[in-house]
Amino acid sequence: MFHHVVLMEFTADADQRFLEQVEAYSERIRRSAPNLLRYVFGRNVASRSGGFPYGIVSSFVSAADHDAYQTSATHQEMKAYLTPYIARIVVCEMDEDQS
């Protein structure tokens, strides 16, 4: 299993409509990505959030499935939409098959 977790701080331009659009992209990914086990976008409620108020928590059957997601048309479109709104980002990826 491969885990892909993204912590994000958005720019001041990120309003409610933006958040709804990210959720809509997340739903499209949940419906289309092969061997996707979980894909959740939401508020980072941790007290030690490091100033990253939003996150994506996702899991795939394998690293290859995560690679396919990264290059998929839906994710590329989501990334193009998101990028201008991302002030800071940090990522945690863990491959259970390699650890």
Added chain:
Amino acid sequence: MFHHVVLMEFTADADQRFLEQVEAYSERIRRSAPNLLRYVFGRNVASRSGGFPYGIVSSFVSAADHDAYQTSATHQEMKAYLTPYIARIVVCEMDEDQS
């Protein structure tokens, strides 16, 4: 479901023996924490890791189960062992029941 993800950078004192000890604590938590769905400690293999080379990816049935884990004797012991080795830490927590 409640997701608790920790990104960590350890101090120079963190050697192989230390990493094995953290894994041993993780195994104790996997065997004892009620309603724990996943608890993985390992290398953060993300290219955008933000200088956090290690992580813990965990999921609980509910936020209350995560709260119980945080205050459990095993986690308190693990935390006391880990804390002196933690140079930087950032946490992502997401409560699917609240989003």
